[in-house]
Amino acid sequence: MKKITLILTAVLFGTVSINAQEQEYAPLVLSGSVDTYYKYDFAKASDRIPTSFAGDHNSFSLGMVNLIFSKEFNKVSFVADVSFGPRSANSLPVEYANIQNMYASYALCDAASVSLGYMGTFVGYEVISPVDNFNYSTSYLFSYGPFQNAGAKIDISLGDNIDLMVGAFNDLNQISNTGFVDLGAQLHIAPSQSIDLYINYLNSADKATEDDGDLIPSFDILDLTAGFQLTDKLYVGLNAAKTWLNDNDGGNYFKLESKGKESGYYGVALYPQYAINDVLSLGLRYEYFEEQNDNATISSFTGSANISLGELTLIPEYRFDYNGDQNLDSKFNANAAQASLAAVYSF
Numbered sequence: 001m002k003k004i005t006l007i008l009t010a011v012l013f014g015t016v017s018i019n020a021q022e023q024e025y026a027p028l029v030l031s032g033s034v035d036t037y038y039k040y041d042f043a044k045a046s047d048r049i050p051t052s053f054a055g056d057h058n059s060f061s062l063g064m065v066n067l068i069f070s071k072e073f074n075k076v077s078f079v080a081d082v083s084f085g086p087r088s089a090n091s092l093p094v095e096y097a098n099i100q101n102m103y104a105s106y107a108l109c110d111a112a113s114v115s116l117g118y119m120g121t122f123v124g125y126e127v128i129s130p131v132d133n134f135n136y137s138t139s140y141l142f143s144y145g146p147f148q149n150a151g152a153k154i155d156i157s158l159g160d161n162i163d164l165m166v167g168a169f170n171d172l173n174q175i176s177n178t179g180f181v182d183l184g185a186q187l188h189i190a191p192s193q194s195i196d197l198y199i200n201y202l203n204s205a206d207k208a209t210e211d212d213g214d215l216i217p218s219f220d221i222l223d224l225t226a227g228f229q230l231t232d233k234l235y236v237g238l239n240a241a242k243t244w245l246n247d248n249d250g251g252n253y254f255k256l257e258s259k260g261k262e263s264g265y266y267g268v269a270l271y272p273q274y275a276i277n278d279v280l281s282l283g284l285r286y287e288y289f290e291e292q293n294d295n296a297t298i299s300s301f302t303g304s305a306n307i308s309l310g311e312l313t314l315i316p317e318y319r320f321d322y323n324g325d326q327n328l329d330s331k332f333n334a335n336a337a338q339a340s341l342a343a344v345y346s347f
Contacts, residue, residue, distance in 0.1 A: 029070045032347060033131045035063035035087070039340035049300075049321050049336045052143040053087045054136065063087040063342070066100070066129055075107040081120075089128055089147045089173070099175065100128060100148070111157040118175055119153070121146040122165065122186045123200045125225045125239035125269065134273055134281075135304045136315045136342040140289040141241050141267050145221065146172040146202070149184065163188040171204065181205045194229040220244045237271030264292035281306045298323045315342040 041048045041057045048057065064085030071078060081101035088098035103117025126133050126142040153167030169182040184202045191197070200223040223241040230236060243264050267289035275281045285302040300321045307314040320337045 026071060026073045031068045031070075032066040033129060033344060034065045035130045035136075035342060035344040037061055037063060037136060037340055037342035039338055041336070041338045043336040043338075047336050049137075049319060049338055050143075052089075052138045054340065054342075055086075061086070063130060063344075064096075066131075068101075076104065078104040083128070087128065087130070108154075112154060114152065114154045116152045118148055118150040121149050122184065122198075123202055123221060123223045124241070125237060125271070130315075130342065130344045131346045134271065134283045134306060135285050135302050136317050136340060136344075137302060137319055137338075139239070139267075139269050139285065139287050140265075140298070140300065141239055141269055141287065144265050145223070145241065148173050149182065149202075150175050151182070153184075161190045196227045198225040199223075200225065233275045235271075235273045235275075237273070238269070239271075240266075240268040242266035266290055266292070279308055281308075296323065311346055313344045313346070315344065316340075317342070 037054055038060050039054055039056060039058075048055070053063070054061070062085050064083045064087035066081070066083045069080040079101050081099070083098050083100055085096055088096055088100075090096070090098055092098055099118055101118060101120050103115050103119050105113050105115040107113045120127060124142055124145045126135075126138055128147060130136055149167070149169040149172070151167055151169030153165055153169075156164045158164055165184075165186040165188075167184045169184060171181050182202060182204045184200070186201075187199045189197045189199075200221075202221040202223075203218065204220075205218050221241060221243050224238070226238040228236045228238075243266065267287060269285060269287040271283065271285050273281060273283035283304050283306070285300070285304070287300040287302075288297070289300070290297045298321055300319065302317060302319040304315055304317040307316075317340045318337070319339075320335070322335045
């Protein structure tokens with residue numbers, strides 16, 4: 001009997017020891033992507049479409065290499081996501097290098113977790129990484145919205161079909177040294193397995209510019225992102241956003257540091273996509289966008305195909321932008337077109 005007891009005890013403690021080792025030495029997961037492209041602009045150089053990335057003309061060019069390190073142990077996890085290349089949105093004092101995400105999370109319970117660090121923004125439909133976008137070029141709503149938010153957030157599950165996130169953040173796209181000035185929230189509702197709705201809100205307090213100390217007043221962004229899986233093959237995405245900002249005279253504007261402009265904006269984008277088979281999918285992005293300060297409007301049509309060859313995806317694309325107002329003071333051109341072919345390898 002003692003022998004049996006000793007054997008069972010040894011087996012039990014051996015199993016516990018093995019499980020503890022498995023947990024203690026949980027693997028570090030590496031994933032990411034590499035992308036490159038060729039693009040031809042049909043308009044002259046000064047009239048090219050002002051997209052956030054892929055700006056080269058008649059050239060075989062680089063996108064970026066994206067390296068994502070992640071690990072989860074018990075209730076704690078972290079993500080370190082860095083990228084190198086022209087597609088990176090620079091947050092580091094190194095050309096063509098960027099931190100996309102760098103944060104740690106702790107599960108308070110099964111229904112809530114808290115995260116602290118530098119995180120890809122919760123606002124908008126498109127993201128920096130081409131792996132998670134159907135189109136290779138980016139929308140105006142993406143370019144004008146925030147890219148990242150540094151701060152703290154809490155994610156709470158309110159049931160099977162509803163989630164809430166609230167957070168406090170530094171200034172838009174800033175890693176540090178700006179102070180906590182932004183408040184944000186996201187409500188996720190999934191009324192069915194085929195519908196996802198995200199209502200996003202971001203408020204930024206008054207702050208002074210680094211150059212001249214002028215005060216940039218508070219602003220609000222309200223953003224709706226939605227996805228509808230209408231059939232097994234047909235999917236439709238939606239993004240709509242608007243800003244509310246007020247200067248001392250009561251006018252609306254939005255400070256766009258990268259554009260050197262002060263203007264408000266609003267817009268809407270539709271993303272119908274159809275999977276012909278496991279290899280080929282076709283998609284269209286239609287976007288209507290308006291800068292409120294100079295009343296410039298633009299309609300953008302982008303047709304893309306995704307050709308999936310295992311971990312490699314080829315994205316041939318044609319894009320046409322039309323500025324109906326033809327406002328000479330606007331950075332939007334009367335019309336411009338481009339064609340591109342991108343290769344995106346994910347691992």
